[in-house]
Amino acid sequence: MRYLRAAGLLLAGSALLVGSFAAGERWLGERDATSEVNGVTDAVPRAEVARSISGHLSLPLILKGPRSVDCVQDLRAVEGARTHCTAHYLRGTDRGMTVRVVRVRGGEITYVHDAPHR
Known part of the structure; x- marks a missing residue:
């Protein structure tokens, strides 16, 4: 159960990080x-x-x-x-x-x- 929770947190953190990079790239790319x-x-x-x-x-x-x-x-x-x-x-x-x-x-x-x- 503990490994499943850790995997879920890791997956959620990764998704948040990727979303942040995508938003920053879009912000900088809009000229x-x-x-x-x-x-x-x-x-x-x-x-x-x-x-x-x-x-x-x-x-x-x-x-x-x-x-x-x-x-x-x-x-x-x-x-x-x-x-x-x-x-x-x-x-x-x-x-x-x-x-x-x-x-x-x-x-x-x-x-x-x-x-x-x-």
């Missing part, structure tokens, strides 16, 4: 965001793009994300439009990335960013 376009400029403000990217690069409950993200310009509402952003980490490390519009629909755009590179 797309949808934002409303400013009707005057026909673009998403660079501060909004930076906020969205910062959220993607941070895990819940783990403070290893960037301390800030800066983008060089607003992201135009044109499919294929690009901007460059930089993630600034605590140890003085900066990582650049490209943000690209993949879909424009009505007053919203969907954009993706590549993985931060050195």
Whole structure:
């Protein structure tokens, strides 16, 4: 009986661990965001793009994300439009990335960013 209980606990623990890895991989793998376009400029403000990217690069409950993200310009509402952003980490490390519009629909755009590179 004791071996059966230990096997059950081991199996439940393994399932929980695998589920945690899958959730973390999904969280880190999602690199797309949808934002409303400013009707005057026909673009998403660079501060909004930076906020969205910062959220993607941070895990819940783990403070290893960037301390800030800066983008060089607003992201135009044109499919294929690009901007460059930089993630600034605590140890003085900066990582650049490209943000690209993949879909424009009505007053919203969907954009993706590549993985931060050195």
